[in-house]
Amino acid sequence: MEDLPDDLYRQGLVQLALGWNAQQFLPEIVGFNLGYEQLPLHLLITAYELNELGIDPYYFTLHVTVDNADTGHARRACIAAWENAPRIDDGGEYWRRVRAGARLADTGTSTLDVIRSFDIEAEVVRILARKSPSGHGAHSDFCKVAGRSVNDWLSRPQDMPAFLAALEQARWIQRNRPAEESRFWQLLQGERAEMFGVFSPYELQVIHDWLRGPASADGASFESVAEPGKPARRMSFRVAERLRTSRGARPDPGRSAQELDTDLMLFEQRYPTLDPAAQHELLVQAMSPGLHWTPLGLRATRLFLGR
Template sequence: MLPALIDLPVSAKSDFDPADMTAGAASGTPGAGPVQTLYAHLRVHPAGAGADAVAWLHGQLAQARALDDALPVDLADLEQWISAQTAQVGAQYRSYLGERKAGAPRRYFASRSHALHFLKAVGPTKLVDGAWLYGTLAHWGDARFLGLIRTYLEELGDGVPAKNHVALFQKLLDTHAINDWQGLDDSHFVQGAIQLALAHHADAFLPEIIGFNLGYEQLPLHLLICAYELNELGIDPMYFSLHVTIDNADCGHARKAAQAVQALLPQLGGRAAFVRRIRDGYRLNALGASTLSVIEDFDLEEELIAILRAKSRHGQNMHADYCRLAGRSINDWLARPEQIPAMLAAMAKGGWIARGQAAEQSRFWRLLQGTHATMFGVFSDYEQQVLRDWIEDAQVQPARLVSHRAQMRAIEQLGGVSARPATPRAIWRHALQASAGAASDLHLLEQHIAELPDKAAAMDTLRQLMAPQLHASPVGLMATRLFGRLLAL
C-alpha cells in the first residue's frame, strides 16, 4: 500500500484499468499520405502500428546516415561544443535585435496570417512534443536514465497544465482556430512520426533516442526569433519562450542531453557502434519539414486561393443567380476551382476588394463582418486573417510595427478571443471539466494507486498514463505529478 501518496478512502476493489484509457482505433484522414497514416496510428493506438513503425524508422535512419552532422569528433567534448553553439546563437540573436532596432522588418513572419500558418504547419510535431523520451520511464530505477526522465517530466510540465508543452500548443491552436492541420502533406508528419516511433520502441532504439534528444534539445536561433516575432504580432509566445529557458546549456535540457550520452555509453564492448547509432539519431532531426522550410514555403496569395478553392466545393451552388461578378454568376465562378485567381482579380477590378487599404474599406469584407454581414460564419478566424492580410497587402501598403499591447487591444475590440492568457488556476479548472468522466477517472486513479502493493507497481501504472496520447489529459497530468513525487522518494 502507498498511503503516503494520497489520503483517500480505499475501496475493496478498483475498477480502474489503464488499458481502457488507450483503447480505440486511429481514425484516418481521407486522402492522407502513408506517413500521416502511420502518425495517426502511433498517436491514437500505438500498439497496432508496431512492426510498421519499426520498419519505417529503419528507413528514416537509412536516410539520416547519408547526412552530415555538426557533432564533435569525440563525444567527450559535448559540453564544450554545446557552450560554443549557445554562444554562437546568442551572438546571432543580438545581431538580429540590433537589426530590428535599426528598423529592419521581421525576418520570419511577413504578416499575422503567415505566423498562424506556421503554427498550424508545425502542429503535428508540437502536439507530440517530448514523445521520443517516453520509453525511458520504464528505467526509472536506473540512475543513468534520470536526466532523460527528468527532461520528459519537464516536457509534460511536471503535471501542471499551464506548463505541459502539448497542452500549451493545443491551447494555441484552439485560440486561433487553426486545428485543421490534417490536410498538410506528409513532410509535416515526419518529425512527429519519428518521435512517436521512438517513444514506443525505446528498448530497440535507445542509442538513437539519446542522439535524437541531443539534437532536439539544443537552443536554435529560430526559437528565439519565433518567440520575439509572435509576440509582436499579438500571438502568445509562451510555448516558444518556455523552450528558450528550459533548453539552456547551463542546467537545462541541453546539458542533461550531453550528460545522458556520457552516462549511457557502454563501458566495455560495443562502444563504437553505440556512438555511430547516437549520431544517426542526432541526424534524424534533419528529416521532414523544418521550422525554416515551413516559414519559407508560405505564400499569402496561394494560401488565399487554396482557402477559396476549398470553399468552392460547398458554395458553388449556394448563391442566387442575381449574385454576379463581371457578368457571370458566382455559382459559375465557383464551379471550377482553377478560376479562383481570375475571380479574385475580377473582384479587385470590380471594386469588391480595395487592395492596399484597410480591409473594412472592401465591400466583400463587409459581407463577412458587420451588422448586416450576409456571409457571417463562412470563413474561420484564420481564413479571415489570410483574407485581411491579402487585401491590405504588405507589399502595397508597408506594414507598420505595432506593439504587442496595442495588438491585444485591437483583437479584444474586434470581438476576438480574449488576449489575456489564462491563469494556471483557470487552465487547471478547465482541464478538470474537459469531459464528464474526468472527475471519476481521477478518483479511480487515486483509488487504484493507493491499493497497489509497492512502488514498482505504481510506477508501471502511472507511466502507462503518461504516454504521448494521454499525458495532457486530466488523468495523465495527475499521473505525471504522482510519478514525479514517487521518483524523488
C-alpha cells in the same frame, strides 16, 4: 489535415518508426532524444510571439525551463547518451549511430522552412479552393462577377486565382487598403455580414492580412478596430491578465477550464491511491504524445519532474 503536404508528417513519421523499432535502433533513439531535447531558438520565439498574439504561452515557457541544460531534459538526454555508451571499447560504432539519430531530430520541415515557404496569396487561394465545394450552389445566380455567376466560379476550385482577380477588377476587393474598405470583407465581418461564420478565425486572419498588405506587419487582429492614426495592435496575454487582476475581474474561463477537465479530475483522484510503480506508469501514459499538451499532460509532467 488531409490537404497538408507530406513533408509536414516526416518528423512525426521518424518518431513513430523509432518508437516501433526501439530494440534495433536504441543508439539512434538516444541520439534523436539528445538532439530533440536541446533548447531550440524557435521555442523561445514561439513563447514570445504567442504572448504578443494574446495567447497563453505557458505550455511553451514551461518547456523552456524543463528542457534546460543544467537540470532539465537536455541534461538528462546527455546523461542517457553517456550511460548507454559501451565501456569495453571506444564506442566508435555507438557514437556514429548516436550522431545519425541526432541528425534525424532535424529531419522534415524546419521552423524557418515553414516561414520562408509561406505565401499569403497562395494560402488565400487554397482557402477559397477548399471552401468552393461547400459554397457552390449556395449563392444566387443573380450575382455575377466578370459575367459569371458566383456558383459558376465556385464550381471549379482551380479557378480561384482568376476569381480573386475578377473580384479585385470589380472593386469588391481593394488590396493594400484597410480590410473594411473591401466590399468582400464586409460580407465576412460586420453587423450585416451575409457570409458571417463561413470562414474560421484563422482563415479570416489570412484574408484580413492579405487585403491589408504590408500594413499587416503590425500584427493587428481581424477583430480589432483601430482608432484613427493608431495601430490596432493586439493586447498581449500577460498585459490582459494583469488588467483582469487589477480590475478584480473573475478569472478567464479558459484559465479555469482545467478545473473542469474530466481526465485531470480522474487523474487527481486516482494518482494518490497507487503504488510508486503504478504511479510511474500512469505518468508515462499521461505524458504520451496524444495527451502531453492537455491539462492532464502538463500536470503529469510537473509530477514526473518532481519524482
